[in-house]
Amino acid sequence: MSEVGRAQLRAWRWPYLLLSATAIIALLAVAMSGAAVVPVTVLGTLAITGLSLYLAVPRRAVPNPSETIQPVQGAGSLPEAAREIFECIDDPLLVLDLAGRVIFANRTSQMLVGAEAERKRISAVLRTPEVLEAVERVLAGGDPETVVFSVPVPVQHHYEANIARTSSPVVLVRIRDLTAMRRAEELRADFVANASHELRTPLAAVTGFIDTLRGHAKDDREARERFLEIMSVEAGRMRRLIDDLLSLTRIELNEHNPPAGEVDVVTIVREAAAALGPLAQSDRIGIKIAPHDALPVVGDRDELTQVFQNLIHNAIKYGREGSEVRVRFGRTPTPTKREGAGQVFVAVEDEGEGIPREAIPRLTERFYRVDVKRSRERGGTGLGLAIVKHIVNRHQGRLQIESTPGTGSIFTVSLPATPATRVYPG
Numbered sequence: 001m002s003e004v005g006r007a008q009l010r011a012w013r014w015p016y017l018l019l020s021a022t023a024i025i026a027l028l029a030v031a032m033s034g035a036a037v038v039p040v041t042v043l044g045t046l047a048i049t050g051l052s053l054y055l056a057v058p059r060r061a062v063p064n065p066s067e068t069i070q071p072v073q074g075a076g077s078l079p080e081a082a083r084e085i086f087e088c089i090d091d092p093l094l095v096l097d098l099a100g101r102v103i104f105a106n107r108t109s110q111m112l113v114g115a116e117a118e119r120k121r122i123s124a125v126l127r128t129p130e131v132l133e134a135v136e137r138v139l140a141g142g143d144p145e146t147v148v149f150s151v152p153v154p155v156q157h158h159y160e161a162n163i164a165r166t167s168s169p170v171v172l173v174r175i176r177d178l179t180a181m182r183r184a185e186e187l188r189a190d191f192v193a194n195a196s197h198e199l200r201t202p203l204a205a206v207t208g209f210i211d212t213l214r215g216h217a218k219d220d221r222e223a224r225e226r227f228l229e230i231m232s233v234e235a236g237r238m239r240r241l242i243d244d245l246l247s248l249t250r251i252e253l254n255e256h257n258p259p260a261g262e263v264d265v266v267t268i269v270r271e272a273a274a275a276l277g278p279l280a281q282s283d284r285i286g287i288k289i290a291p292h293d294a295l296p297v298v299g300d301r302d303e304l305t306q307v308f309q310n311l312i313h314n315a316i317k318y319g320r321e322g323s324e325v326r327v328r329f330g331r332t333p334t335p336t337k338r339e340g341a342g343q344v345f346v347a348v349e350d351e352g353e354g355i356p357r358e359a360i361p362r363l364t365e366r367f368y369r370v371d372v373k374r375s376r377e378r379g380g381t382g383l384g385l386a387i388v389k390h391i392v393n394r395h396q397g398r399l400q401i402e403s404t405p406g407t408g409s410i411f412t413v414s415l416p417a418t419p420a421t422r423v424y425p426g
Contacts, residue, residue: 094173096122100139103170112151112159112175122173131161131173138163138171148178158182198241198367198381202234237381244383248366251303251390258396259300262418265344266295269327272308280316280325287312290328295344296418303391304415308346310384311411315350318371318409323351332414343397347412354405363401364389388413 083104086093092109094102094117102125105117113125123132134145144164151157158178165171209227217223273287280287297304315325325348332343355363355370362368367382392399395415403409 089174091177092175094122094126094175096135096139096171096173098139098169098171100135109175131163134161134163135171135173138165141165195241195245195367199238202237205234206231241381241383244381244387247306248383248387248390251387251394255390255394258394259298259303261298261300262296263299263301263304264294265297265299265304265346265415266292266329268301268304269308269312269329269346272305273312273327276309276312276316279313283316283319284322285316285319286324287316288324288326290326292329295329295331297344297395297415298418299395299415303394307388307391307413308348310388311348311413314384314411315348315352315409318352319350320352325350331417342417343414344417345412345414347410349408349410351408354407355401355403355409356405357403360401360403364399 086095086104087106089106090108092112093104093106094109094113095104097103100122102113102117102120102122105113105125109117117125122135126132128149128151130147130149134147138145144162147161147163149159149161151159156179158181160176160178162174162176163171209231213224213227217227270289273289277287312325312327319325327349328347330345330347332345359370363370364385366386369382389399392413392415397413397415400412400414401409402412
């Protein structure tokens with residue numbers, strides 16, 4: 001029987017029950033009154049027939065054996081070998097049956113769908129409309145699809161879902177995290193925009209003064225001297241920017257290769273402070289370095305010199321006139337001997353205006369400045385702390401920034417100590 005025929009049969013189910021009930025009520029009325037308007041046998045036949053037909057008709061369609069859909073697979077139906085292979089995939093992976101239920105979710109996918117995703121419908125564990133719509137189309141026999149989507153909370157992530165149906169038959173949903181790639185693209189675009197902007201400004205100034213000196217100011221000695229001085233400052237700014245860009249590129253290329261040399265960080269800090277002494281004196285800022293014995297660390301002398309020159313220079317640049325920059329040293333023990341040598345730290349503290357809390361996470365971004373005008377006036381390129389971060393990363397160290405608005409800031413660099421300076425508690 002076709003589905004239409006079965007539907008028509010079901011439509012008569014309740015009328016059969018009504019016919020049987022009417023016949024039974026009539027029988028009761030005859031029994032109470034004793035007057036048989038309709039023969040009792042007729043009423044009894046109608047009651048029994050109606051009830052029998054009601055019970056005989058199914059409540060819902062009974063599928064024809066030739067039309068029966070294969071039962072959906074349960075979570076345990078995926079072969080164990082396949083589960084082991086899928087667990088080795090680094091990307092989140094979901095396997096769905098033809099009813100849209102999750103029959104397998106690897107461990108990597110738990111960050112997206114939770115730990116109890118199996119046996120649930122995909123719509124209950126992944127609340128992304130564009131992905132669910134693509135899954136429905138593939139389940140209906142459509143071609144494989146690729147969907148790009150974003151998850152805004154708790155931190156925005158970008159993903160790409162590849163959805164395809166196999167001959168098993170199951171549907172595979174593989175999800176790739178595109179967040180790092182998107183972030184790299186954004187940083188690259190920001191870098192190009194910022195670098196071109198930083199170079200365009202001094203270049204425009206130099207070009208403008210050249211045109212002026214060639215024109216009406218070519219015989220004005222006083223203007224010529226003033227313009228040449230400004231041109232020298234702007235050219236120096238471009239030179240520093242290019243030097244910092246080249247330095248940053250070189251450091252990034254070698255960031256995955258940690259240094260193997262041994263240097264005394266106390267000596268490096270003292271030499272960096274001595275080189276910046278004239279600048280500090282011109283701003284009436286004192287540099288006080290705490291006394292300490294030699295602290296050998298694993299590192300590259302030139303790169304660590306650049307780190308502490310940048311940090312001390314920033315402390316001078318953003319410190320108040322007549323204030324003091326303090327540098328202190330220390331050792332951080334490790335919990336167990338198996339964790340190797342301890343850490344040596346160097347803290348550079350200024351007495352400046354401080355840094356707003358919301359700006360601290362962005363300080364090591366390329367070209368980010370809290371005070372753009374002051375940074376440019378003092379010759380800053382916006383790359384100093386980015387260079388510090390990458391050098392510290394290459395040295396397998398850590399940069400920590402603390403600041404209290406109105407009081408000052410502390411930049412602390414921690415570096416791996418050499419075996420000679422290992423410190424263990426107890």
